[in-house]
Amino acid sequence: MHVLICGAGRVGQGIARKLAREKHEITIIDENAELVDQVSIDLDVRGIVGHAAHPDVLKRARAEDCEMIIAVTHFDEINMVICQIAHTLFSVPFKIARVRDRSYLDLAWKNIFSRDGLPIDMVISPEAEVGDAILQRFRTPGTIMSASFAGGRLKLLGFELAEQNPLIDMPIDQMRGVFPNLSARVIGIGRGTDIRAPRGRDVLKPGDRAYVAVLDAHAERLTSIFNRDQGRLDHVVIVGGGNVGLHVAKILERESHIRVRMIERNVAQANKAVAQVKRSIVIQGDGLNPDILAEAGADRADFVIAITDDDKTNLLISNLAKRAGAKRALALINAPELASLADDMRVDTVLDPRALTVSQVLLRMRRGRILGLQTLEDGRAEVAEGVTLESSSLIGKPIDYDDLPEGVVAAALIRGETVIMPGPDVLVRPEDHLVIFYETEMVRAVEKFFRVNPDYF
Template identity: 55%
Template sequence: MRVIICGAGRVGQGIARQLAKEHHDITMIDEAPDLIERVQTDLDVQGVIGNAAYPDTLRAAGADSAEMLIAVTHFDEINMVICQIADTLFSLPTKIARVRAGAYLDKANTDLFSRDGFPIDMLISPEIEVGEAILQRIKSPGAVSSIAYESGELQILGMKVDSDSPLVDTAVNQLAGLFPDLQARIIGIRHKSRIIAPRGTDQLQEGDTAYVAVSRRDTPRLYKLFNKSNEDLRRIIIVGAGNVGLHVARTMEQTSGARVRLIEASEEKADRAVSVLRQTVVINGDGLSRDILDEAGVAGSDIVIAVTDDDKTNMLIGKLAKRLGAQRAHVLVNATELVALAGDLNIDAVLDPRALSVSRILTKLRRGRIVSVQSLEDGDAEIAEGITLETSSLVGKRVDYDDLPDGVTAAAVIREGEVLFPTQNLRIEPEDHLLMFYETSQTRKVEQYFRVSSTFF
């Protein structure tokens, strides 16, 4: 697919890096020559220097023949105008824009992006998406990652396998036999630097990360099997009062009885936080200061969430917070090269806004009736939710561990609102919502499962 990305900043580069892995034909536009030079050198993309809101610049980037445009400059209004020009002058089929300002995203203003408004097919807001990811992880305190489906009735949890877990050296297909009433299924394993969709005889090892599909009812039992705590997080410290920090604090005030404290170095941002928050204690100070962290109560905190504008600062805050007694530390990191350091710094989880944006965009790129995609492990694996058509090759067949090709694992079936886990007795029916975990080398195979067969016509 021919894709134009407008804006070569961190988000734009992250999206380009992932799409380039899939061999899409990518052109990036930015006014900064040094950024264009960098992406042309580091990524397999073409570059155009210029203002992406100018028709001549879009034309030079190939808007006449492009199939998708992604506008992720630093300015909402420019992103919106770019999409309007791409639609009016070039009839570009799919237009995606990053929009950050809450005034545009308010539900009362949804008509702004309707058929009669700005012709934008998908809005992405990395800050809001990161905030929602944080809130989901707060609900799943023992997991390193958490994705919810079917209003939370089904969860995909990333669980660290420690030496004291009873699941060490256990084959994944033995889980149902050992715990017959447990509605859970291991669907992916990260072992050292490699992630796989397991076959039935693959075993969990100490140090692995296991991706597990589990029903809401059985989540507490699953935590016990991994020797993880499932206690509610009641003492929360957020460092950084930007869009992410404010979104999390405001939502926690509305939905939780947790005690939240917010640290912000900028006096202006701290004053703004005080004006919009009602129950959160706002502290104006440096999150890297031990005195400030002590004032916030870091030693007795359940989790410290570092979401400042600086990756390195976030990682150091996470490291310091754990040293001072915080139970958990989650940090926001944009730079891919820093993510690998999180384990060395005793940081429990890294929040990657690029990966969240890429996941939403991939939904538009995937063929067939795929309604959602989640990118995992820096793009090495994905979880897709698709709808099986009558002509799907899966209809009437089993989807247990060894029924699918190498690199693909079925996670669960959602049928008329009921969550079903694959067994030897479960067979796929038309209109099932099927969740699949797969290594990205198997993307085209998974797409085929959800496409209309040529014999249908």
């Protein structure tokens, strides 16, 4: 597929890197010549220097031949104009725009992005996605990642295994016998720099990253098994009072027992935050100042969330908070080379906004009836929810640990309103929703599970 990416910033680079790995034809446009050269060399993609909203620049990029355009510049309005021009002048079939300002996304203006409005097929809102991801981490303390499938009825949680974990050295297919009333299933194991789909007799080791599918109603119990010292979170400190911080604070305010303290360096933004929150306390100051952190109560905080617009600042704030006594710290990190420092700096959770955006883009590129997708560990594995058609090769077959091809494992089956954990007696039916973990080398094989089989006719 020929994909045109407008904007060579962190999000654009993240999308380009993933799509280039999958052998798509990528062209990236940016006004910064040095950035375009760097991306072109690093990712082996075609680079065009210019303003992506200018028709002549899109013409040079062969927009008339591309099947998808992804506008992820720093400006919402430019992204919208790019999609409009791509539609009007070049008839690009599928158009994606990054829109950061929440005012455009208000339900009152839902017709903006429609056939009669701006011809944008998919809107990416990174700030809303990041805010929701932070709230998911908050509600599942002790996890290294969290995602939802089946309309929220199924959770995918990631854990780093400590020495005392009860699942250490136990074959993962025995988990159901040890915890018979727990609807949960280990579907991915990360070890070192690798991540793979396990077989039934595989065992977990200390330091492994275990990815577990669990019924939403059982998520709290599962979290307590992996993290026995996790209690209720009452005191939260948010460093960064931008759109993401405000979104998180407003949601947490609805839970009466939670005390939220927000730190914002910019005076105007701090005043804006004061006007928009109800019970949260806003402190104007630098989150890197130990006195400011102490004023916010970071030393007693159950959760410190560092979400400024600077990766290094977020890492340092999280480290300072943990040293002061905070129980847990989350840092928003865009650069993968900085994310690798998290363990050394005592940061419990790193959130990469690019991964959230890439997952949405890949969902639109996957063939077959795939309804949801989450990338894991810099794209080395994915979890997808798809619909099994009548012609699928899975129909009538079991989907336990050793029934699917190497590199693929079933997480759960959703039939109607019921979530069913795979087992030897669970057979796939047409129109089931199947959630599957797979190593990225198995993408094409998994797509076939959810596509019409030509032999069927």
